[in-house]
Amino acid sequence: MSAPWLDSMPSTWRQIALQYLATVGTGSKDTVNAVEDGEHPFIVRSAEPLAIDTFTFDTEAILTAGDGAVGEIFHHIKGKFDAHQRVYVIHDFQGIDGRYLYWYFSSEFRRAVSYGGAQTTVASLRRSMFTTFPVAVPPPNVQRLIADFLDRETREIDVMIGKLDGLADQLRTLHRTNLVALGHQLCSPGPSARVGLLLTKRSRAVRPDDGVVTAFRDGQVALRSRRREKGFTMSFSEAGYQGVEPGDFVFHGLDGFAGAVGVSEDRGKVSPVYHVCTATPLASERFMAWALRALAANGFLEAYAFSVRQRSVDFRNWATFAGLPITYIPLDEQVRLADRLDEVTEKIDAMLAKVAELKALLIERRTALITDVVTGRKEVA
Missing domain, CATH: 3.90.220.20 (DNA methylase specificity domains)
Incomplete structure (x- = not known):
C-alpha cells in the first residue's frame, strides 16, 4: 500500500x-x-x-x-x-x-x-x-519519546475538551431550566384556555417549488435541506401536504411531545402529520411555540396524551391537540415572555456556538499534532 x-x-x-x-x-x-x-x-x-x-x-x-x-x-x-x-x-x-x-x-x-x-x-x-x-x-528510543509526548500533550488537550463539554452541558441545562419554569407557570392554577382558542389551524395550498420544512426537536422549524439531516424518510405520496409560510406556528403531531414545535423560518411544505397554525387575537405565535415546547419539556404533553386514553403520544388529531389546556396569560405578557426567552436563548446559543468552535479548534490541533509527530514532521525531545 x-x-x-x-x-x-x-x-x-x-x-x-x-x-x-x-x-x-x-x-x-x-x-x-x-x-x-x-x-x-x-x-x-x-x-x-x-x-x-x-x-x-x-x-x-x-x-x-x-x-x-x-x-x-x-x-x-x-x-x-x-x-x-x-x-x-x-x-x-x-x-x-x-x-x-x-x-x-x-x-x-x-x-x-x-x-x-x-x-x-x-x-x-x-x-x-x-x-x-x-x-x-x-528508532526505538524515538518511539518511546513520541509515545510519552503524545500521552502528555493529548491528555492536556482532552482535559480542555472535557471542560468545554461540561460548559456546553451547563448551557443546555440552563436552556431547559427556562423551559421547565415556563411549563410550571402554564400548568399552575389560574384562568385557562384550550389551544384551539389560541391557535387557528390553516390548510395552505402547496406550491410546485416548495421544499420540505421540518420541525426539529431543538425548536427550529426550517427547510430540511438547510440542516442537511441524514437518515430521514420521505413519503412517496405527497397527498395531504400543506403549505407553510414564515411566521406560521408548526407542531409535529407525533414528535411535538419531544420539542418538535416552533415558528417556521421558511416558506415550504409539511406532511399531514403537522398542524400549521396562526394565532388568534388572543395569542402570539412565538409565545405559543415557547409554551408548547415548555409543556413538552416538563412532560405535560406526554401525560395529557395518556390521560385521553391514547396508546401513544399522538396529537395528529386536531381535536385532541386543540383540546390541550394551558393557563392563559394576557397577550402583552405573552409577547414580553417570548421576547425575554428569545433574548436569553440567543445568548445561550451564541455561547454554545463559541464553545463548539473552540472544541473544533482543539480537536483540529490535537489531530494535526499527532499526525505531525508520528510522521516525523515535528521532532520531540
Whole structure:
C-alpha cells in the first residue's frame, strides 16, 4: 500500500508493512456474550467497551471496529480482554512500541485505507487493509519519546475538551431550566384556555417549488435541506401536504411531545402529520411555540396524551391537540415572555456556538499534532 504522506519522513525512520510488526486477528464473541459487571473488558464496535467474564486475549493490543464506525474508534489495552467478532485485534508487537503504534495507527489508518483504493467512508474492512498498512517506524528510543509526548500533550488537550463539554452541558441545562419554569407557570392554577382558542389551524395550498420544512426537536422549524439531516424518510405520496409560510406556528403531531414545535423560518411544505397554525387575537405565535415546547419539556404533553386514553403520544388529531389546556396569560405578557426567552436563548446559543468552535479548534490541533509527530514532521525531545 502506497503512503505518499511518508515520503518526507526522517532518513533514520523506516516504512514497514504492519504484517511484519504485529499479528492481525479478530475477536470471536458477539454482543449477546456481554455480562453486566463482568470481570474483563469486552471491546465491541463502539467507543465504550462492554464487560464479559471470559477472556481470549491476555496481552497488549490495539483494537478497531471492522465495520460501522470505521476509522473512528480505536482502543489501546493491556491485560485480559475479549473482543467482538467484527473487531480487529492487533497484537504480538515485534520491533515496535505498542503505545507509539497506537498513536500512529489511530491517526493514519483511515487515510492509508483511502489511499489503498477504498472510500474514506468504507463500510467494512478486510484483513489485507491491515497487513499492508504502511507504518513509519522510528528508532526505538524515538518511539518511546513520541509515545510519552503524545500521552502528555493529548491528555492536556482532552482535559480542555472535557471542560468545554461540561460548559456546553451547563448551557443546555440552563436552556431547559427556562423551559421547565415556563411549563410550571402554564400548568399552575389560574384562568385557562384550550389551544384551539389560541391557535387557528390553516390548510395552505402547496406550491410546485416548495421544499420540505421540518420541525426539529431543538425548536427550529426550517427547510430540511438547510440542516442537511441524514437518515430521514420521505413519503412517496405527497397527498395531504400543506403549505407553510414564515411566521406560521408548526407542531409535529407525533414528535411535538419531544420539542418538535416552533415558528417556521421558511416558506415550504409539511406532511399531514403537522398542524400549521396562526394565532388568534388572543395569542402570539412565538409565545405559543415557547409554551408548547415548555409543556413538552416538563412532560405535560406526554401525560395529557395518556390521560385521553391514547396508546401513544399522538396529537395528529386536531381535536385532541386543540383540546390541550394551558393557563392563559394576557397577550402583552405573552409577547414580553417570548421576547425575554428569545433574548436569553440567543445568548445561550451564541455561547454554545463559541464553545463548539473552540472544541473544533482543539480537536483540529490535537489531530494535526499527532499526525505531525508520528510522521516525523515535528521532532520531540
